[in-house]
Amino acid sequence: MKIFTITSSIIAIILIVFNATKLNFEALFKGESYTAVITIIAAFCAIILLQILRISKKIEVLSKKR
Secondary structure (H helix, E strand, O other): OHHHHHHHHHHHHHHHHHHHOOOOOOOOOOOHHHHHHHHHHHHHHHHHHHHHHHHHHHHHHHHHHO
16 A cells, blocks of 8 residues: 555656646646646645545554554
């Protein structure tokens, strides 16, 4: 599970960087730039969810040790 979350986080970061190059700050919510903004937001959400999953698995392991 740890490898999955790390790999998925890296892919999400790559997507953020790639889509950041597509942004047009003069027309942020038009055309290709709009798609890039939505994809960046989705990638940030994916990173947050993966970190929550990773932390919950750590808590599960710690609670089983008790």
